[in-house]
Every structure is written in C-alpha cells, then in structure tokens.
Amino acid sequence: MRQQSRTRxxxxxxxxxxxxxxxxxxxxxxxxxxxxxxxxxxxxxxxxGPPETVFVWFDNYSRAMSDEAFRESLVRLVxxxxxxxxLMVVTSLTLALLLDSGRALWPRFFRVLYFAPYGIPGVVATxxxxxxxxxxxxxxxxxxxxxxxEIEPLSSGGVLFAIANIALWVFAGYNMIILLSALxxxxxxxxxxxxxxGASAWGLIWHIKLPLVRSxxxxxxxxxxxxxxxxxxxxxxxLPLTTAIDxxxxxxxxxxxxxxxxxxxxxxAAMAVIVALLGMxxxxxxxxxxxxxGNRAW
Amino acid sequence: MLTACSSADDDDTSPDSSADGTEGSSGEVVExxxxxxxxxxxxxxxxxxxxxxxxxxxxxxxxxxxxxxxATMQSAVQAGNPAxxxxxxxxxxxxxxxxxxxxxxxxxxxxxxxxxxDWQWQTGVFGDRVYAVxxxxxxxxxxxxxxxxxxxxxxxxxxxxxxxxxxxxxxESDSDRYIAAFAFNQAPWMIGLAEQAGASWFSIEGEAxxxxxxxxxxxxxxxxxxxxxxxxxxxxxxxxSNEWNADIQNGDIVTWISGSWADAILRGTAPDTAGSWAVGxxxxxxxxxxxxxxxxGGSASVVLKGSxxxxxxxxxxxxxxSDPESVSILTSVGAGWPAIADTSQIESLQEDPEVFDFYxxxxxxxxxxxxxxxxxxxxxxxxxxxxxxxxxxDNVKAAVDAGEPIADAYAQTETDMVDALEQRGISVNx
Numbered sequence: 071m072r073q074q075s076r077t078r079x080x081x082x083x084x085x086x087x088x089x090x091x092x093x094x095x096x097x098x099x100x101x102x103x104x105x106x107x108x109x110x111x112x113x114x115x116x117x118x119g120p121p122e123t124v125f126v127w128f129d130n131y132s133r134a135m136s137d138e139a140f141r142e143s144l145v146r147l148v149x150x151x152x153x154x155x156x157l158m159v160v161t162s163l164t165l166a167l168l169l170d171s172g173r174a175l176w177p178r179f180f181r182v183l184y185f186a187p188y189g190i191p192g193v194v195a196t197x198x199x200x201x202x203x204x205x206x207x208x209x210x211x212x213x214x215x216x217x218x219x220e221i222e223p224l225s226s227g228g229v230l231f232a233i234a235n236i237a238l239w240v241f242a243g244y245n246m247i248i249l250l251s252a253l254x255x256x257x258x259x260x261x262x263x264x265x266x267x268g269a270s271a272w273g274l275i276w277h278i279k280l281p282l283v284r285s286x287x288x289x290x291x292x293x294x295x296x297x298x299x300x301x302x303x304x305x306x307x308x309l310p311l312t313t314a315i316d317x318x319x320x321x322x323x324x325x326x327x328x329x330x331x332x333x334x335x336x337x338x339a340a341m342a343v344i345v346a347l348l349g350m351x352x353x354x355x356x357x358x359x360x361x362x363x364g365n366r367a368w
Numbered sequence: 369m370l371t372a373c374s375s376a377d378d379d380d381t382s383p384d385s386s387a388d389g390t391e392g393s394s395g396e397v398v399e400x401x402x403x404x405x406x407x408x409x410x411x412x413x414x415x416x417x418x419x420x421x422x423x424x425x426x427x428x429x430x431x432x433x434x435x436x437x438x439a440t441m442q443s444a445v446q447a448g449n450p451a452x453x454x455x456x457x458x459x460x461x462x463x464x465x466x467x468x469x470x471x472x473x474x475x476x477x478x479x480x481x482x483x484x485x486d487w488q489w490q491t492g493v494f495g496d497r498v499y500a501v502x503x504x505x506x507x508x509x510x511x512x513x514x515x516x517x518x519x520x521x522x523x524x525x526x527x528x529x530x531x532x533x534x535x536x537x538x539x540e541s542d543s544d545r546y547i548a549a550f551a552f553n554q555a556p557w558m559i560g561l562a563e564q565a566g567a568s569w570f571s572i573e574g575e576a577x578x579x580x581x582x583x584x585x586x587x588x589x590x591x592x593x594x595x596x597x598x599x600x601x602x603x604x605x606x607x608x609s610n611e612w613n614a615d616i617q618n619g620d621i622v623t624w625i626s627g628s629w630a631d632a633i634l635r636g637t638a639p640d641t642a643g644s645w646a647v648g649x650x651x652x653x654x655x656x657x658x659x660x661x662x663x664x665g666g667s668a669s670v671v672l673k674g675s676x677x678x679x680x681x682x683x684x685x686x687x688x689x690s691d692p693e694s695v696s697i698l699t700s701v702g703a704g705w706p707a708i709a710d711t712s713q714i715e716s717l718q719e720d721p722e723v724f725d726f727y728x729x730x731x732x733x734x735x736x737x738x739x740x741x742x743x744x745x746x747x748x749x750x751x752x753x754x755x756x757x758x759x760x761x762d763n764v765k766a767a768v769d770a771g772e773p774i775a776d777a778y779a780q781t782e783t784d785m786v787d788a789l790e791q792r793g794i795s796v797n798x
Contacts, residue, residue, distance in 0.1 A: 117793075332758060
C-alpha cells in the first residue's frame with residue numbers, strides 16, 4: 071500500500087516537468103491559435119479609430135478557403151509533395167543501401183559527407199543554392215550555358231524542382247542515417263543464411279533488407295510529408311530573387327504574410343490551423359494506408 | 369530629493385509633471401528607447417544625448433519597417449511594452465493608427481507645424497490631431513551612369529519618350545546592358561511612377577474612401593513599362609538583390625529612379641564606380657513640365673501607444689528631426705530629404721565632399737530640392753498600406769511571370785484593396 075502510493079508520487083514528480091512544458095509550449099499555443107482564429111479586428115468609417123475585436127465564428131476559415139491565392143498554395147503544396155516525397159525516399163534509401171552494401175569505399179567518410187548538409191541552417195542552404203540558381207552569379211549555369219544547355223531553375227516551371235533539390239540536399243543525408251541504422255540492426259546471420267540459399271545481391275535487398283527496414287522507410291516518408299507541409303524557409307529566402315514566387319506561395323508563407331506583413335493575425339491563425347489539420351490528415355492517412363495492407367506487404 | 373523623485377514618477381500622467389526644468393533639477397534622467405532601421409542614425413541619437421542631461425535615448429536597430437520592423441513595433445504595443453519613439457514610413461502611419469498604436473502628441477509638438485514642409489507635416493495629422501513628427505521625404509530623381517551616356521553620345525532623357533529611345537540605344541550597345549531594372553519587388557517604386565503620371569489612388573470622400581488604382585493615369589504608366597518589358601529593354605530583376613548589386617557594379621544597369629536617400633546605397637554598393645554617376649530629374653510625360661513624386665512618401669518619428677514618457681518622447685522626436693545639427697547628420701547618413709521647411713542651415717546639404725565627389729562633383733541636392741518642391745502633395749496614404757504593397761508586388765510578379773499585361777495587375781490590386789478594406793470594416797465608396 072505505502073509502496074504503491076510512493077510509486078505514484080514518484081511517477082507524478084517525473085511526469086510533471088513534461089506536462090508543464092507540453093502544456094506551455096505545445097497545447098497552449100494551439101489553443102491560442104484556435105481562439106485567435108474565431109475573432110477579427112474591425113474598424114469603422116475611415117478606419118482612424120481604435121479597432122474592435124469581434125467574434126466571427128468560422129468567418130476567417132471561409133475567408134481563407136475562398137481566397138484563391140491560398141487555395142492555389144494548397145494545390146502547389148500537393149504538387150511539391152508529389153515531387154519531393156518519392157525523390158526523398160528513393161534517394162535516401164539508395165544512399166543507405168550503397169553504404170550498407172559492404173562494397174562502398176570509405177563508408178564512414180561518405181556517411182559524414184552525406185549527413186553534413188543537415189548541419190547547415192535552412193536559410194544558409196537556401197542562400198547558397200540561390201546563388202547557384204541565378205544566371206548572373208552561378209558558375210554552374212554559366213558552364214552549362216557554354217555547352218549549350220540553358221536552364222532557369224527559378225522560372226515558374228522549374229521553381230518547385232529547385233526547392234525540392236534544396237530540401238533533398240539538406241535532408242537526404244539525415245534520412246539516410248535513419249535507414250542506415252535500421253540496416254545496421256539487421257542480424258548478419260540472416261544475410262549468411264540467404265547467401266547460402268543462393269540469394270543474389272538484389273535478392274538480399276528485395277527479400278531481406280527492404281522488408282526489415284520497412285518501418286523506418288515509413289518513418290522517413292511521414293517525416294518528409296510533414297516537412298513538406300511546413301515548407302516556408304526556402305520560398306521565403308528565394309522570394310526576392312524570382313517572379314515565380316509570391317507571398318502566398320505556400321500556406322505557411324501566406325499565414326506568415328497575413329500575420330506579419332498584413333497585420334491580420336486572426337486570419338493567419340485560421341490558415342495555420344488549416345495547415346495543421348492537413349498535416350494530420352495526410353500523415354495519419356498515409357499511416358493507415360500502409361498499415362491496412364498488413365504488416366509485411368507493400 | 370527622494371520625495372521629488374517619487375512624486376515625479378507618480379505624476380507621470382498629469383499634464384505638467386514632467387516639464388523639463390523640474391526633472392532636470394531633481395536629477396532624474398528619463399530613459400527612452402528609439403527604434404529605427406536607418407544606418408548610422410546612432411550619430412544623431414548621440415548628439416541628442418550629448419545635448420540633454422535630463423533625457424537619455426537608447427537606440428534599438430530594427431529591420432526595415434515592411435520587412436518586419438512594423439510587426440515588432442505593433443506586437444510590443446499590444447503586449448504593453450513598446451519602445452517610446454519609432455521610425456515609421458508616411459505610408460504606414462494610417463496603418464498604425466487603425467491599430468491604435470500611436471500616441472496623440474498634439475499637446476507636445478502641435479506648435480511646431482511651421483518648422484516643417486507643410487505636406488510632410490500633414491502626413492502625421494488626422495482630424496486635427498498630430499500623431500507623427502516628419503523626418504524626411506524620398507523625392508524621386510534619376511541616378512545615371514553619366515560616363516556611359518557620354519560614351520554612347522546620349523543626351524539625358526528629359527521625357528519618357530527620350531527615355532524609351534535611350535533604352536533602345538543602351539540595349540544595342542552591349543548584350544548585357546539595360547537602361548534600368550524593372551523592380552517587380554518594389555511597390556513604392558511602382559506607386560511613385562504612377563503618382564508621377566498623375567494618378568491619385570486614394571482619397572477621402574465624406575466618411576468613406578475612394579480607391580482608384582486602375583485609372584487612366586496608371587494605365588498610361590503601366591503601358592509604357594509594358595512596352596519596355598515586351599521589347600526586352602529593361603531587365604526584370606529585384607532591386608537590392610545580389611544580381612542587381614552585381615549589375616550596378618558592372619554597369620549592366622545604368623540608371624536607377626529612386627529616392628534621394630539612394631545616394632548612400634549607390635555609394636555603398638558600387639564604391640568602384642565613384643565619379644561616374646550623376647543625378648537628373650525624373651523624365652516627364654510632357655516636355656517642359658517638372659512633375660515629381662516620392663518613394664513611399666517618406667519617414668517620420670512617432671510615439672508608440674503605451675510609452676511611459678510620451679512628452680519627452682515627443683520632444684526627442686521633434687529635436688531629432690528639426691535641430692540643424694541632427695538634420696545635417698540625418699541627411700549625410702542617407703535618411704532622405706529633410707522635412708524641415710528651411711534647409712539653408714543644414715551643413716551637409718551645402719557641402720559634402722564624399723557625396724559630391726561620387727557624383728563627379730555635382731551638387732546632387734539641387735536636383736532633390738527641386739524634386740521635393742515638385743511633389744504632388746495631395747497624395748494620400750490609405751489604411752492597410754501594407755496590404756497594398758504586398759498585393760501590388762504579388763500581382764505584378766504574377767503578371768510578369770505569366771507574360772500577361774501588367775495593367776491587369778493594377779486592376780487586381782484595386783479589387784484586393786477594396787476587399788481588404790471592407791473586410792476590416794472600413795467604408796469604401798463603390
């Protein structure tokens with residue numbers, strides 16, 4: 071009895087700091103954003119009096135969704151996800167499998183090399199690529215141009231790929247490490263047994279490695295989907311460099327613009343809540359889709 | 369001594385509590401913070417502190433207003449912890465006002481109207497109450513590479529027709545060279561061009577706003593630039609970007625229509641081109657005229673709502689923008705064309721070797737003095753000017769990117785602006 075109540079007290083002592091932090095820095099901002107999103111500031115006549123805060127129900131949500139620029143930004147996000155997610159999974163998986171193959175030259179060196187861009191802040195990475203994307207400052211584009219290849223990474227047709235390339239550069243190494251540690255955890259006996267059964271290198275990958283790191287692949291996919299929805303820094307930094315990016319390029323950028331440039335934090339809060347809901351729908355939706363088919367199937 | 373201090377503290381709100389004399393003699397120093405983005409404005413703040421024993425001002429450098437400085441200021445007002453004095457563009461004063469972020473400083477500086485150019489003073493006056501002390505305007509002029517114009521045998525473009533001809537000649541002279549950047553990122557620039565063409569986008573009629581962005585005057589200007597874009601005579605590049613900086617340094621962009629403060633930017637961006645620049649008046653729509661405009665109006669000092677010492681704050685704002693020593697500093701650090709009416713005592717406007725040498729010995733202030741006198745002072749800034757700026761640059765970007773007429777971008781901006789005002793509960797005449 072005494073033993074039990076002491077354990078209970080200890081449990082609370084250990085859990086309280088987490089609960090406080092969780093409440094303050096996770097739950098409270100979400101509640102605050104939701105509350106903000108159902109109010110609006112209204113002026114009157116010429117607008118020179120102090121504004122009034124009015125309860126407007128879901129007015130901000132319908133306004134956000136009826137805003138063509140915001141809807142376009144959602145569509146753009148889906149297009150971007152369609153480009154980045156498969157590219158990211160395939161690239162990081164390929165790198166991981168290559169380093170894990172046992173035939174790679176200097177695997178430790180390349181592991182660090184691929185991971186290194188993750189240590190560079192997104193803003194700096196984008197600035198760096200920004201230089202490489204502009205004809206006036208890019209040695210790469212200049213070189214390509216001398217051999218007759220003219221590409222414009224920041225044109226409206228290319229800009230999503232240009233941004234996907236930055237995201238890939240920064241995060242592929244990070245995702246590779248996740249997959250690599252999952253591959254490391256595969257017991258060596260399995261490979262041995264498979265080889266004795268006459269499995270080829272491809273067979274090893276297909277029948278042993280991939281199924282055993284399946285959960286890590288799903289994790290990487292969910293991370294990438296969530297990262298895609300948060301797309302913000304890259305377009306913000308590239309915005310002044312091209313006509314193809316405007317201040318509503320992604321939903322997050324649109325919300326930022328409403329809050330900090332247009333002075334409408336209420337509408338911004340509604341947009342942020344919409345993005346959060348979408349994040350939930352997409353990531354849980356993906357998890358459901360892959361789990362429904364049973365544990366081992368793809 | 370102790371009682372004197374505490375009574376001064378307690379009486380903050382009573383009208384005569386903080387008259388200069390009493391506080392000075394009690395030894396109490398009023399601490400003020402001032403937020404600004406003007407580079408080297410600390411020199412003027414230091415001069416104020418040196419000349420005042422009873423007030424001490426601390427400068428806080430913030431990001432240029434539209435890039436985040438305004439958001440910082442307004443959030444601090446809402447949180448009840450604002451700076452005392454802040455730098456705010458003329459275009460943004462109505463914005464601050466509709467968010468109830470400005471102190472009424474009529475009682476402290478209302479008598480000083482005569483010190484300033486009337487139109488600049490009026491940008492801070494709403495319904496007979498004063499909310500801002502003007503600092504400087506940004507009258508437009510055209511910076512140009514005189515050496516390249518001379519080399520090509522081109523005369524200075526007095527009219528927009530001349531400008532078009534010059535653009536063709538410059539484009540032909542070198543495959544990388546353009547007369548100017550079409551700065552799709554700069555709403556104040558595009559607005560200044562429309563203003564100079566005679567447009568008046570906003571006006572008050574009765575108790576409601578008239579919005580007339582998509583006007584014949586705007587269209588005249590938009591069509592002109594459309595022609596330059598279509599014929600590849602201007603380079604579509606954001607000003608202040610790396611590419612633009614490189615183009616200015618290399619002489620691939622040879623003119624820049626900009627505010628008077630741009631001289632400091634050119635000197636900083638392209639020091640190696642010293643001596644080859646000059647400044648002229650804006651090209652005119654009709655030969656012989658001298659119509660001018662501004663780059664986003666200009667800049668003022670306001671007292672933010674909730675300042676604990678609004679009177680001292682207002683006095684600092686007044687001193688900063690009218691004391692001859694201070695104004696001389698402001699002018700030489702590139703704050704703009706001074707808002708004070710009598711500029712004859714401003715030392716740095718009379719002789720400033722560093723500036724004049726960069727422009728081949730030209731006294732460029734003559735050009736801006738004239739430009740400032742020729743500004744159409746009836747231009748009115750609306751509430752939600754940040755929406756105007758953002759919507760205009762977005763729409764122009766979209767039009768340029770899609771190869772659609774930029775005139776459409778102005779029509780769309782009018783729609784956006786009317787929507788935004790109505791959403792905010794502000795009356796608009798249909």
